[in-house]
Amino acid sequence: MKAVVFALTLALVASQHVNFAPEFEASKTYVYKYEALLLGGLPEEGLSRAGIKVISKVLISAIAPTIYMLKLVDPEIFEYSGVWPKDPFVPASKLTSALAAQLLTPIKFEYANGVVGKVFAPTGVSETVLNIHRGILNILQLNIKKTQNVYEMQEAGAQGVCKTHYVISEDAKTGYIHLTKTKDLNHCQERIIKEFGLAYTENCVECQQKGKNLRGAAAYNYIMKPTATGAIIMEATVTELHQFSPFNEMNGAAQMEAKQTFAFVEIKKTPVEPIKAEYLHRGSIQYQFATEILQTPIQLLRISNAHAQIVDILNHLVKYNVAKVHVDAPQKFIQLVQLMRVASFESIQDIWNQFKAKPAFRYWILDAIPAIGTPVTLKFIKEELVDGPITIAEAAPALVAAVHMVTADVETIKLFETLAFNHKIQANPVLREVAMLGYGTMISKYCAAYPTCHADLLKPIHNLFVEAIAKNNFEEIAMALKVMGNAGHPASLKPIMKLLPGFGTAAAALPLIIQADAILAMRNIAKKEPRMIQEVAVQLFMDKALHPELRMIATVVLFETNLPMGLVTTLADAVTKEANLQVASFVYSLIKAMTKCTAPDFASVAAACNVAVKILSPKLDRLSFRFSKATHLDYYHSPLMMGAAASAFYINDAATVLPRAVVAKARTYFAGTAADVLEIGVRTEGIQEALMKIPKAPENLDRITKMKRAIKALSDWRSLPSSEPLASVYVKFFGQEIAFANIDKAIIEQAINLATGPAVQAEAENAVRALLSGVAFQYAKPLLAAEVRHIFPTAVGVPMELSFYTAAVAIATVNVKATMSPPLPETFHVAQFMKTDIQLQAEFTASIAMHTFAVMGVNTAFIQAALMARAEVHTIVPARFTAKLDIVKGNFKIEALPVQIINHIASVHVETLALARNVEDLAAAKFTPMIPAAKSVAQLSKEIFTSKIASSMIGSLSRSSELIYNDMPSNFLPKKLRAIEAQAEKKMCAKSKFFGIKACAEIESQNAAFIRNSPLYALIGKHSVLVDVSPASGPVIEKVEIEVQVGPKAAEKIIKVITMTEEEEAPDGKTVLLKLKKILVPGLKNSTRSSSNSSNSRSSSSRSSLRSKSSSSSKSSSSSKSSSSSSSRAKSKIIDVNAAPISKRSSSSSSRSSSSRISRQEVYDMKFAKNHIHQHPISKARASSISSASSFEAIYKQAKYLGNAVAPAVTILIRAVRADNELQGYQIAAYLDKANSRLQIILANLAPKDNWRICADGVLLSNHKVMAKFAWGVECKEFETEITAETGLVGPDPAFRVKLTWDKLPSGLKRYAKKLAEYLPSAALYAGLSQARAKNSVKQIKLNVAVASERTLNVILKTPKRTVYKQALALPIALPIGATAKELNVADQIYYMFSKASAVECSMVRDTLTTFNNKRYKNEMPLSCYQVLAQDCTSELKFMVLLKKDNLYEQNHINVKISDIDIDLYPKDNDVLVKVNGMEVPINNLTYQHPRGAIQIRRKAQGLSLYAPSHGLQEVYFDKNTWKVQVVDWMKGQTCGICGKADGEVRQEYRTPSGRLTKSPVSFAHSWVLPSESCRDKSECRMKLESVKLEKQVIVDGKESKCYSVEPVLRCLPGCLPVRTTPVTIGFHCLPTDYNMNGSEGLRNIYDKSVDLRETAEAHVVCRCTEQCA
DSSP states (O other): OHHHHHHHHHHHHHHTOOOOOBOOOBTOEEEEEEEEEEEEEOSSTTSEEEEEEEEEEEEEEESSSSEEEEEEEEEEEEEEEEETTTSOOEEOHHHHHHHHHHHHSOEEEEEETTEEEEEEEOTTSOHHHHHHHHHHHHHHOOOOOSSOSEEEEEEEETTEEEEEEEEEEEOTTTOOEEEEEEEEEEEEEEEOOEEESOTTOEEOTGGGSSOOSEEEEEEEEEEEEEOSSSEEEEEEEEEEEEEEOSSOGGGOOEEEEEEEEEEEEEEESSOOOOOSSOOEEOOOSSOOOOGGGTSOTTOOOOOSOHHHHHHHHHHHHHHHOSSSOOTTHHHHHHHHHHHHHHSOHHHHHHHHHHHTTOHHHHHHHHHHHHHHOSHHHHHHIIIIIISSSOOHHHHHHHHHHHHHHSOOOHHHHHHHHHHHTOHHHHHSHHHHHHHHHHHHHHHHHHHHHOTTOOGGGGHHHHHHHHHHHHHTOHHHHHHHHHHHHHHOOGGGHHHHHTTSTTTOGGGGGSOHHHHHHHHHTTHHHHTTOHHHHHHHHHHHHHOTTSOHHHHHHHHHHHHHTTOOHHHHHHHHHHHHTOOOHHHHHHHHHHHHHHTTOOOGGGHHHHHHHHHHTTTSOGGGGGOOTTSOEEEEEEEEETTTTEEEEEEEEEEOSSOOSSOSEEEEEEEEEETTEEEEEEEEEEEOTBHHHHHHSOOOOOOOHHHHHHHHHHHHTSTTOOOOOOOOSEEEEEEEETTEEEEEEEEEHHHHHHHHHHHHSHHHHHHHHHHHHHHHHOEEEEEEEEEEEEEEEEEEEOTTSOEEEEEEEEEEEEEEEEEEEEEEESOOOSSOOGGGGGGSEEEEEEEEEEEEEEEEEEEEEEEOSSEEEEEEEEEEEEEEEEEEEEEEEETTTTEEEEEEOOOOOOSOSEEEEEEEEEEEEETTOGGGOEEEESSOOHHHHHHHHHHHHHHHHHHHSOTTOOOOHHHHHHTSOGGGSOHHHHHTTSOEEEEEEEEETTTTEEEEEEEEEEESTTTOOSHHHHHSEEEEEEEEEEEOSSSOEEEEEEEEEESGGGGGGOOSOOOOOTTTSOOHHHHHHHHHHHHHSTTOOOSSHHHHHHTHHHHHHHHHHHHHHHHHHHHHHSGGGHHHHHHHHHHHOEEETTTSOOOOOOOOSSOSOTTOOOOHHHHHTOOEEEOOOOOOOOSTTTTTOOOHHHHHHHHHHHOSSGGGTSOEEEEEEEEEEETTOOOOEEEEEEEEETTTTEEEEEEEEOSTTOOEEEEEEEEEEETTEEEEEEEEEETTOSEEEEEEEEEEEETTEEEEEEEEEEEEOOHHHHHHHHHHHHHHHHHHHHTTOEEEEOOOOTTEEEEEEEEOSSSEEEEEEEOSSEEEEEEEEEOSSOOOOSHHHHTSOHHHHHHHHHHHHHOEEEEEETTEEEOTTSOEEEOOOOBTOOEEEEEEOSTTOOEEEEEEEOTTTOOEEEEEEETTEEEEEEEETTEEEEEETTEEEOGGGOSEEOSSSSOEEEEETTEEEEEEGGGTEEEEEEOSSEEEEEEOGGGTTSEESTTOOOSSOGGGOOBOTTSOBOSOHHHHHHHTBOOOSSTTOTTOOOEEEEOOBOSSOEEETTEEEEEEESSOEEEEOTTEEEEEEEEEEEEEEEEETTOOOOHHHHHHHGGGSOOOEEEEEEEEEEEEEOTTOO
């Protein structure tokens, strides 16, 4: 019973819990002392900070039960910019006085149970001042629960509704209540925030898991005195901290600290009276944004008359930015933008009307209008640009800039809608594209700021989309899809799905490109609703009836949704069963590429791909580049929170040279965000065909009728869609498509007509006349490149801003004037320029100024106090030159003239400041460097280091950090810390004697890295780079000339005559002595190259003997090492030729194809048989010389210097004209000795006493060999190399060889050669080349290349220490080595190389047929019936190739239908004959050339070949034993017949005319037989294709069933009997035995049925008919 009583007592006490909510009694005025401080900087003391402080008394009194008055008394505002904590706050007296009226005006607020309600204030109180009051009211906001002392909740405050923790305790001694309230400002249900310029970025949550860029928290501490009905706040302190770093916060961050103190003073009886004005409802306790949105944080302007100030700045910009850009132009441009943001629309219109006729002012205004970023921009563009007389060149850039700079809201979206559907914009394709795409972008930006944006914003586009579908207007459908794709609104998914195959009925009638656009339009939607898109994209991928390209695009969309492991595994599992190799290759490569992804936001995808890739077969890695691929490369650095990623998607269809589509995308990561910066997509569908095939032939009734008659005989033949010549390209910027273009035949013809039309010629004539009279052109381009702002309130009620600005101004000035002699007549032609001496004088100056600002701090229209990092870049590049061109005399000359000396050609200044300024006293603005002067830095570094030491000492030590430091020796300090006391300064200079200039770069840097070695601290400080260019000491250079003289007058331009010295022509006695010395001292190498050349044959023979000796010795010693070297060979493919024997491998004897194997020993010992026969007999005695080197030497000795025998063909002078008239520069002379096929080029220094030269001498010894000698140095004697290139044979294969030998090389060249040799093994291994260590010639590099086939090479490279080789190296082209190619002209050979390389071949040897896709099967051919070998399966029917076996000798016959002719190739006796349109062409008359089409028939080997590459047939070859058909690249995927589609899809090879995929090669081949309707047909074919009934009954689904084949089977015609049959396995569809098939009609429909079972049936291949057959 006692326990029950005790429990009831406790419950009663708990129910009477004291209410601790603050209360202000009526008829009393509570007086508080209030102080608010907001200070920003680095956390360490001794560095500069910036901030503000507000001090005031606060009076609070009640005027109604829940209505209170709040008034400030004696408010003061202070500003701070100085070294903390040494420097004091400075009173902002003028600002306080200016705001006194507003600050002293009392406000009303609702207050009940500690919660602040509505706020009321007169209109005279600005929002900025009212926010200061809200900062005070924020202290009063207390949600105290009566029954809990520790709790958390989402509480409303000045910053929004944020997560708040309460802890309440009572001091038993004093009776006071202690309350602590903390707010996590990173976890807010509703955060008050404004962002600009971040609409295109994505918040990367995963990037900020290890550290955030921006954090904020606040702590409120209250001491309250309980009263009978509540509590009185005795003291309240608030500490709020925001820290920010563009990098990971763990590496240091700047901070903004807000402090408030609210202390009780007294209670007065005098109430606070409201002023005599209407108090309006001004919101709640939550912060309200004011004019700080229009105020840029990088400058504070006192705007009194915006119109006049805009005019002043325009005048300044025009005046000081004429020839070159002024250093302050970017900042002035930002001022212009800020003033225009404040000005009214009418004012801007007046300014435009005032200056639009002045070009110098006009472009400044047009570039500033988009940067305003408000609805004024769009109103101006509509009224002045669209409706006014303005060019597209001005309207389009303004519209593009407006799309990305105007802040999106409902008003601007409506304005953009009006613009997009304006009739003038709709009439212009360029403006329409920009406006429509921009409309979608505006919606995307708005929805990024307001995620719950309504779908009605897209209603005009959805209506346009529905209307376009109804009218089948493909262009409008594509435009609507791109707009919806830009908008990325989930409401667009439903209309988009109408165009997706399998989801909407409209898809079947749409082109493939429209369906692809529909899938791509879902990408931006996937960022908001990934699950919805995943469901759609997976279904698209799994639909195997879909076009492979669409399935691959769906895969790309899937991976962009950050798909889970389950879906990745689903894709991998589907690929293991995938029949289409294009899809399998693409998905496999994408999954494999994603396994290496390091980007945080795709970490889960990378992990899933690492699992999924193990499911897939590595064989897919072996597929060539002709199959679709995807690549992904990225790098992410977590400490910097920066990274980049690049993706490329190569989508192919028929393995053509040009892919169907290529997409490349770049993505960046910075400061916890990610953005798709750039994406470019190109489609080349049809381009290759349009370039390489003949123009579409006129409808030829005879050819088409014959081909269609043959096609009609095929069962359910369906033509493939014809690809229209089409290319398209699109560009995306930050995930938004900004431009696209579709190129078709009409556009190309329009461009050609425009380029060749009279208008262009007239413009060209006007341009020439303008040049003759002189042209002065100036172009200036100002640009606000970046404006990123992040604004949020602090506890004080003052906004904090993080912002980034970049503005640049570029100016180019060009002055050009041309003179012509003789002058051109009034009407002239281009040919007259060839007979005119043209002189051009030009002066060019390009200058750029760029300012970049990064700001963190307070930004209002009244006061600014912030940290600012300011970077200024300024560069000027002047140039002045003249050019002369005299085509008749063959003279061309360019002179670079001196320009005005500029102090700094380039300068970069970076400075970090703490600034404080107010609008009432701008002259008193204070800028303090973040890092103090050098002396202060030294002291600061000591203090910081000392404090670190002190903090690590044992806490019991009482000595201060100063004492600890003073007790340490000076050398105890680290070197880095001691070195920081001085500024880092460096100066580097480079001098060019030739140009007479000196360039110097001065670098100065002082940063805060001595405090903390992190990227942020390294950036903070002062850095500068100056680049100066000045005249060098020495002779004055007046100008630099480059002159080229060609032809007979080249000799006149020779300045320095090269003569042979006595040393070069050694007397006979000296030669004898040299020979004697060589005999007496064996192995001695002569220092002169002439003697070594004369004995080249002997030295080469000695080198070969040395190689043979080393080879034999290595063979004798290799047996002991063979076992140890075998394992290393297996691992690295590096073989020691001299260490281990190499077993020979047998090579294939069938052909010299890429599959042939050569043993390794044969690789090294491949004998090169020369084709060269010497054609330059020097004398009768030496006419039979066998040494080509001695032949070259003999020709060389005839005239070492060709200048003594022939005049120069070309003279080039590069010289500097000096004031003292001394020669300086270089002379290049080229001499041609046609008699000996010799070319000599000599480069000489023009200085009289400088004999340094470069000599190049080349001789064409024959059509198969060329030799060249390069020498350089003094008199060309110091260094020398020889190069020999020749053709020959390696076995039966044609080959060529290049050999480089040398005697002496410069040490620098040797050093770089050694470094290159170190990388050779790894580079060879990476490239898949085999390599071996070898002892080759020490001073020789040899490259042998043997042509194994038209498309493969065997390559051997021998360096002194290594041999690198590759067998069957594939080529992207086909070499013109065949007999056919050799007879073509050069243009046709080039065409042949590319068309032959990419052609595919189908052939048959005996009864084995090899398809285009290289799949083999046995073709059981019926007698006397044509089979379709290959044909163009598009509606154009460009060609058809038929094959049949005659009934008499069972020999093959081929019929080709192409162009307007019918060609028959057939055997007769022991030869092969040809008929064209039934007329036999005599063999003696071949080659046959079609008179109109590019068709050729010629003999080849033992048969005949037909060539028609421009019609799609590369070659049709036929002889008695075999045949082959080659189609060109652009026909791949468009062919059909028993040779297949040539699309690389070997898993889908056996496709019948109806499109059904069969598993039986016999059924497939028979389906392409052209059957007969009657046994009396002239074709002599006695067969037909029909469905057959299975001769046995089967049980299907528990019922007796009869089964019919769903694939047609060859059967003899009625009245004919089979003589020979062959088994064929086919599919059957079964029906109940009592089912009525309705005769032949039912059997025809059977082909569309499913397969229930597969059985074997008999197909007839030879039939014999009776005389009475039907």
